[in-house]
Amino acid sequence: MKGFFIQYNSPAVLTFSSVSLLVLLLGQWTDHSTTWAAFSVYRSSFTDPLAYVRIFGHVLGHANFEHFFGNFLIILLVGPMLEERYGAKKILLLITFTALITGLVQIIFFDTALLGASGVVFMFMILAGFANMQRGKIPLTLILVIIIFIGREFVGSMTIEDQVSRITHIVGGICGAIFGVIINKEKLFR
16 A cells, blocks of 8 residues: 655645745744835835835735735635646746736825735636636636625725725736636637
């Protein structure tokens, strides 16, 4: 009988999760100074080299363990399925692009700091709706995910005042929809 071993089954998602955990631990150790310096995006001078790091690095930063666990529970559930379907390189590219877009939206339109992987979470959730798409058919589950998750964020942005960046969720979801359409264009348009 062969023994069991632990498989690094989803390199992009597991590496993203591990690096984010290390960033959180570093932030806790430095009383959040590293999180503020490199892993939160906010308006700053583009002469500051860390401004470019923050545009991408904000998805690695989290305020606390509850924030981290809330994001990575979904990323670790949905991400491996997406990575198996689309490949590690494509998933890393999609995470990077979502980080860039949500970071730019934050510094262009808002005068607050943003950190966390919730834009990636929403990108994954919407992209997952495309995973079992068949030629010429739009899955009802995709429509429901868009209505429930993105609709909830639109309503929440108008009715709830808290520290949650609902625009990041919406932008992440839009990124997921765009990626889903691009990746599945032959199924949608033929």
